[in-house]
Amino acid sequence: MELTGKLKILLVLGCILSAIGSVLTLGPFVYIYFIIKEILTVGGNINLVNTGVVIHYGWLALIFAISGIIVTFAALMCTHVVAFKTIKNVRYDLLKHLATLPLGFHTMNPSGKIRKIVETNTFQLEDFIAHRLPDLVGSLVTPAAILILLLYFDWVLGIICLIPLIAGFAIQYSIMKRSSQKFLEIYQNSLEDMNNSAVEYVRGISVVKVFGQTIYSFKNFYDSIIRYKDFVLKYTLSMEKSMSLFVTIINGAFFLLVPAGIILSSYATNYESFVLSFIFYAIFAPVTASMLMKIMYTASDQMMVSESLKKIDMLFNEKPLKEPENPQTPENNNITFNNVSFSYISEHKEELALEDVSFKVNEGKIMALVGPSGGGKTTIANLIPRFWDVNKGEIRIGNVDIQEIAYSELMDRMSIVFQDVYLFKDSILNNIKFSKPDAGREEVLKAARLAQCEDILEKLPDGIDTVIGTKGIYLSGGEKQRIALARAILKDSPIIIFDEATAFADPENEYKIQRAFEELTKNKTVIMIAHRLSSIRNVDEILVLKKGKILERGSHDELLKNEGLYATMWKEYQRGLSWDVGKQIEDNRSGGDFPDSNKLQDSLSGYEIENKRGEVDPNA
Template identity: 45%
Template sequence: MADDAGSTPQTHPSRGPGAAFGVSGSEASHRKNPLMRLLDFAGPHKRLTILGCVLSAVNALLSIAMLVCVWFVVRDLVAVAPDWAAAQSAPLYGAGALGCALAGLIVYFCALMCTHLAAFRTATNMRKAALEHLAKVPLGFYSARSTGELRRIIEGSTGLTEGVLAHRIPDFVGALVTPIAYLAVLFVFDWVMGLVCLIPIAASAFCMFLMMGGGMKDKDGEGNSNAMSFMMNYQNALDRMNKAAVEYVRGIPVVKVFQQTVNSFRAFRESIAAYRDFATAYVKMCEAPQVAQLVAINATFFVLVPTGILLAYAAGDFGVFLTNFLFYVIFSALTTMMMSKVMYASQAVTEAQDAVGRIEGILGAPLMAEVPVEGAKVPADDSIEFDRVGFRYPGNDAWALDGVTLRIPAGATVALVGPSGGGKTTAASLVPRFWDACAGRVLVGGVDVRDISSDLLMERVAFVFQNDHLFKQSLADNIRAAKPTATRAEVERAAHAAQCDDIIEKMPQGLDTVVGTKGIYLSGGECQRIALARAILKDAPIIVLDEATAFADPENEALIQKALGTLTEGKTVLMIAHRLSTIVGADCIYVLDGGKLVESGTHDGLLESRGLYARMWADYQTSASWRIEGRGDGHAA
């Protein structure tokens, strides 16, 4: 391979996280703060989060104001006891306390409204960004990651950030504002008792600090705290278990046939054990500091009461001392709540950091290189050409295609045949750029496919896969996937041309029947005809067919062949078929073996040359006759 351009498809770095929301990838990734990175996804809704946090802080101040008012009521009542009627300002402070409480409720409600709106929008934007990005990455990305893992990132990680933005962040802000205001107020009345109340808070904060990893950097040197590194490992273990579970569920028919149990699936068993180990280790890591933290935060009375008793002896005015003491008793109840909020918020931030990192992992996956608009070229016609094409799958040293040169003139029908693993599917995949060639060029209409805008290329090429996927949507919508603007009449015409009339007739709601649910499923051959209707509706001038009749029974095959006739009429066709009878009439047959083009010519010409194709044809004929004999004498061959 002289001009090996590397073994991976040409790609370019994505614009990165938050790109769709006005933040460039590098800008976003250089920001270390996970919350800032998370808010990048909020777009204009970032302001709502900020407003929500401000309101949460106001609510915290109102809560303190309410308690101060309550304390004033108590002070006034104690001062005039038992002549309660003399406490003239008490009703005023009482009303103040009530007003603060009501205002606090309203403000907190508004705060949560703001943060919830922003949280839902942020999670939606994250999902959209990830899904949009996934549609543009090369197929190699999917070989390296399982659907279970991707699903968990898109659903799980984004869902997790919802809770963080909606509740934890405003609570965190409120919990941070509270001690500041608290400190100011604490020292107003009695600085000694204020100081004493701070001891449990400081002890609790220290335990929390230990719980979060004690500021130690992880061995990875990337600045992750122990807690962050633990969270990453924990989430990775969850991912592996998810991935193995999806594999296991998909393989359930095999499990049943070979009477296996979950324990015989090593990967699944090991992933469950790894998850258990991480979960246990996590609990153990948090055990001691969390117990200490809970003890510390609930120990306010433990330090406050003895201090109060000591100070009572030295107090000049016992009445004033008692009311001050009551203030600290009321206030200390707040500390438990406040520190719990701080603890949950810190934990949530660690989770959010991991979630944002995982979404960024998807968004950071390089995209298939797209030619700049000004450099994009338009194909002159609908011909296809392979010019010394070489291709290796990422992570695979062997050449799946090696120096393949072939030409399909516009309007011609060409077949790719060859032994299994010869490179037929790989060659066909290079035309619509599912992959890019590692060496040489693939040309459509004389233009390198990499120089054609992807929209134009997709307009020009229709690809019918071996096992085309039908979405859990109506048949009409499945067909319309090829052309969303198609009218009902166009969809019906395409379905009719693809010989789908019998399928539609037997469906309870005809074309509007949703497939894949409520026991409504199609056979392989029927799926293939719906996929052909899709391709007919698309009406692209270049058709790539990969094993179009692979799943068909004889009856379906006849219908499929008829549908293919309509689809391919006047088009450039590149066709892969194992049933050699379907390609006898092809204008040219290319034979691929071990990634190399070994023969080419018409059916008759290749038979005459007595090469690989002739041998494959002879084998095909023999196997076909075995089947016929087998049926005739009632024995399966």
């Protein structure tokens, strides 16, 4: 009810109308009883039947039937309006809330789980409000009306009809109470696991196809399907006997009614009246059973929706990124790390991704982060925009702790270009404008030109208005990177966080990315994650990271003179540039060896950190 907000009155009206409609649908049975009574009163002689009375009762039965349909339809209209508006509001609020949660939440929670809550669980809520809730109200009111009818015409036959119904529900309640809640919880969790594995399977389909594998080879997905199937099958078989017994008992009123009727007929003072009552109960008892069956199914749906609401509430209860009570505005764009320590939390262990890291990047300067995988480069880049908050120490921009800066202002101050670029299935124009929605067309075209995107736009059928992902139009990794740079140039933020992607670009794209990067970083405070050491020879300062600590710092020339890890990496990088695959194979055949990989391995040994969650390496 809380989720319906201002629509509560309309929902209550729908439930009241549903209750009225359920009672009205019983009217025809009452008037059919009076019609049969009128016929039996004259000994079954049609010529003696008062046709006026029969027609009167017939019209009343028809009126009640039509009124029941109209009122029930009106009830469903009310509940459907409430359901559709509620589900729209809930999904909107969920997505809005998700946007306020730190990136750590999204990393720790698989997208399949979140997708199931936003789509499947909210759909179950919609279905419950639109259909099951009015059915439940109607089903609860109907038994009261039925009980009155059963006891009104002949209380003895009425009690006989109620005995199997009461017995059946008592048995089923005892069984369902022990198992249903536990079943629903496991059922929801099994669906989540299967959704998570399905999303992972789809995302990794290219790897599956490349290695010629099938769904049976993708163990996580296949196992989640088998677990779901086995659990549902096991539960269904466990309920087979009890459910069969329940259905048999509640539908057994007729079989109990026949012998009871034979016995009671001998004691009847008015035989015709007794026969009339017996016929009514013989017709009405199965109808009663089917109406009461609705209660069981609706109750089951109610338990299912309760589990869905728990999942929705769980998502709403996740704490959003904390906003400062009295936000401050930095005077400049210096970036300072003061004794920062941070760890990614996992189920198995907690290991520091950064430990007592301190450095400063002055406004307008460029700092490069280098080091082996797991050193903490991406962690530093993620902490500056508060994708996570530090466990210890502080990060400052212009002498203001970033946690004391309004998040909207913090994000306005920086542009982030990561290696894994995501483009929406929309026009290139709108993809670039994503960083500045109010930008004009000419402004976007200028940003695209500065990002060296002119050759991309020239080859596309609709230029900058071309929709990516339609008609077989896709961009290469280097081209995507340039579109991402155009976004950042358009935003024109004073701080740039850049994960260099030229390591996997062809020479032409690499050259254009470098030129776009030069445009982007003019007079900006820049922190870049470098993968090709040649691209950072002229930066202001280089930090060499190892296992979350700063191993070395200085300019390119200074670090070469130190003859430490950076100097070793530079030498191996230079050797890699001059390495000729064909020549090396020939040398190897004649007794030579590949480049001194053992030396490089010794230098870099111990630098790789175990994947935190078994899914992604956030320190890459």
